[in-house]
Amino acid sequence: MTAIDAGPAVTVRARSRRKRQFAPLWMLLPAAAVLLPLFVYPIYQLGLLSVLDFRQAQVSGGQPTRFIGFDNYAELMSAPRFWSVLWATVVFAAALVVVTLAVGAALAVLLTKISRWAAIALSLAAMAAWAAPAMTGSTVWMFLFDTNLGLVNRVLGWEGHNWTYERFSAFALVGAVVVWHSFPFVMVTLYAGIKALPEQVLEAAQLDGAGPWRSFWSITVPMLRPVIAIVVIQSIIWDFKIFTQIYVMTNGGGIAGQNLTLNVYAYQQAFASSEYGLGSAIGVVMMLILLAVTLVYLRMLRRSGEPL
Amino acid sequence: MTRRIVPNTIALLVALVVAFPIYWMVLSALKPAGEIQSATPVPWTLHPTLDSFQRVLRVNDFGRYFVNSLIVALAVVALSGLVAFLAAVALTRFRFRFRSTLLVLFLIAQMVPIEALTIPLFFLVRDLGALNTLFSLILVHFAFTLPLAVWMLRGFVAAIPDEIEEAAQLDGASRWQILWRILFPLVAPGLAATGVFSFITAWNDFLFARTFIISATENQTLPMALLVFFKPDENDWGGIMAASVLMTVPVLIFFLLVQRRLVSGLAGAVKD
Numbered sequence: 001m002t003a004i005d006a007g008p009a010v011t012v013r014a015r016s017r018r019k020r021q022f023a024p025l026w027m028l029l030p031a032a033a034v035l036l037p038l039f040v041y042p043i044y045q046l047g048l049l050s051v052l053d054f055r056q057a058q059v060s061g062g063q064p065t066r067f068i069g070f071d072n073y074a075e076l077m078s079a080p081r082f083w084s085v086l087w088a089t090v091v092f093a094a095a096l097v098v099v100t101l102a103v104g105a106a107l108a109v110l111l112t113k114i115s116r117w118a119a120i121a122l123s124l125a126a127m128a129a130w131a132a133p134a135m136t137g138s139t140v141w142m143f144l145f146d147t148n149l150g151l152v153n154r155v156l157g158w159e160g161h162n163w164t165y166e167r168f169s170a171f172a173l174v175g176a177v178v179v180w181h182s183f184p185f186v187m188v189t190l191y192a193g194i195k196a197l198p199e200q201v202l203e204a205a206q207l208d209g210a211g212p213w214r215s216f217w218s219i220t221v222p223m224l225r226p227v228i229a230i231v232v233i234q235s236i237i238w239d240f241k242i243f244t245q246i247y248v249m250t251n252g253g254g255i256a257g258q259n260l261t262l263n264v265y266a267y268q269q270a271f272a273s274s275e276y277g278l279g280s281a282i283g284v285v286m287m288l289i290l291l292a293v294t295l296v297y298l299r300m301l302r303r304s305g306e307p308l
Numbered sequence: 309m310t311r312r313i314v315p316n317t318i319a320l321l322v323a324l325v326v327a328f329p330i331y332w333m334v335l336s337a338l339k340p341a342g343e344i345q346s347a348t349p350v351p352w353t354l355h356p357t358l359d360s361f362q363r364v365l366r367v368n369d370f371g372r373y374f375v376n377s378l379i380v381a382l383a384v385v386a387l388s389g390l391v392a393f394l395a396a397v398a399l400t401r402f403r404f405r406f407r408s409t410l411l412v413l414f415l416i417a418q419m420v421p422i423e424a425l426t427i428p429l430f431f432l433v434r435d436l437g438a439l440n441t442l443f444s445l446i447l448v449h450f451a452f453t454l455p456l457a458v459w460m461l462r463g464f465v466a467a468i469p470d471e472i473e474e475a476a477q478l479d480g481a482s483r484w485q486i487l488w489r490i491l492f493p494l495v496a497p498g499l500a501a502t503g504v505f506s507f508i509t510a511w512n513d514f515l516f517a518r519t520f521i522i523s524a525t526e527n528q529t530l531p532m533a534l535l536v537f538f539k540p541d542e543n544d545w546g547g548i549m550a551a552s553v554l555m556t557v558p559v560l561i562f563f564l565l566v567q568r569r570l571v572s573g574l575a576g577a578v579k580d
Contacts (some may be wrong), residue, residue, distance in 0.1 A: 028410070031392070039425075043420065115316055180326065263421070298412065
């Protein structure tokens with residue numbers, strides 16, 4: 001071995017030794033110590049509870065817990081309420097995703113076409129809505145739409161109109177708050193994506209005679225596909241799990257449960273009706289739906305060629 | 309310049325609509341009670357007063373809930389930042405078996421509907437004897453904020469050139485020194501960004517506070533305490549708005565301070 005290549009050889013050896021010494025194991029240990037008992041174990045427990053007869057009597061120890069297989073699921077499937085809640089959850093989430101994306105995308109495009117001061121004003125307003133806690137967002141909108149003292153009813157001259165009385169208008173009101181909270185994420189992410197596009201491509205399209213509409217659909221959208229995929233999936237996941245707004249604004253799921261979503265339904269079954277097994281089964285259904293969405297997301301990531 | 313008049317006007321109108329609820333919240337918190345009840349509400353007040361804030365803080369002991377929320381959120385930020393930093397370094401600086409698998413698991417963990425886990429976690433916290441304590445809230449949010457924090461920090465750690473560590477190593481720095489004296493300060497901007505997300509998650513939580521803090525009202529946090537002002541007969545809107553302002557302002561300040569890092573951190577987390 002000559003003196004010349006001794007240098008790199010030593011470095012490489014020192015490096016590989018360092019890698020072995022710095023065994024990453026102990027650095028991951030704290031994370032594992034938190035996530036295994038507080039994340040993985042509860043997921044297992046949720047599955048277990050969903051196949052048990054687990055109610056107030058079992059919680060207090062008055063009666064032994066009993067394995068009942070898929071009885072909880074069978075009970076759910078045969079209850080019309082479950083199907084109507086599932087349907088409402090899917091439609092509500094889908095509507096929220098579509099509206100959030102439309103508003104966020106339109107404003108992202110608008111941001112590229114306005115003066116700096118206007119962009120700053122719009123960004124600041126969006127940041128404020130984004131940062132506002134779900135709880136205070138709900139209270140402010142409830143005040144704005146209050147039956148008697150609300151600004152909206154006063155301006156419209158609709159004193160006495162209760163926005164949460166009807167199923168559709170209650171969902172719409174909750175939906176408005178959710179969109180208000182969540183469009184900024186879509187706007188900011190898409191805007192960053194648009195800014196990162198090579199300008200030459202759009203200029204070339206312009207030279208070839210493509211109008212703004214055409215170049216948006218034929219160039220901007222296809223090139224932004226990875227970013228769009230991510231905001232779509234994030235929105236689906238986010239909108240499927242809405243809890244605080246519905247719970248607070250419709251007072252636990254609306255009149256006679258008309259505004260329940262899976263989330264709130266599971267919670268009510270468990271903690272209001274003490275049907276912990278049944279509530280867990282609803283939780284499992286929700287988990288499976290979101291797992292399916294996640295797998296689609298992962299496939300998209302793989303396809304877009306991002307190395308992990 | 310003139311062709312921008314239309315888009316500028318639209319943008320400004322949208323900004324006004326989007327910001328209006330926040331403005332109305334602050335305004336209503338400052339309005340005297342009579343103006344809130346008034347049949348003709350006006351978007352300003354000539355007699356701003358801190359009455360609502362005083363009522364909220366003195367009578368309803370809101371300061372205590374504020375401090376509770378702060379304790380929970382700051383503990384979660386510190387704990388999850390520290391643990392996520394270690395995990396992020398392990399996942400970016402080392403090649404080992406199951407590394408990719410672990411990364412995918414952290415990604416999947418972000419998608420888990422934590423709301424569904426309320427039921428098993430309730431029994432877990434009960435068996436630990438931790439119901440009605442702030443500790444229970446710190447514990448669950450520590451776990452829930454960790455996956456996103458690891459995922460986001462990973463990008464920040466990867467952005468630090470290897471050479472810096474190698475140079476330090478040649479200078480005789482130990483692995484502890486490299487980790488805490490060199491990598492940690494360099495990742496600080498990333499920690500700020502992830503910290504905001506952890507803070508907001510813990511600060512905004514309504515569900516777990518509602519479930520775990522049953523009888524010990526003195527250990528309640530802000531989102532639940534806000535509900536106190538909702539009365540069956542007549543809501544105290546001035547109080548609700550003042551309490552909402554107190555709850556929103558810290559997050560707003562936090563958010564605006566690290567806004568740029570937040571967006572780049574998020575873009576990094578989202579891009580991967």
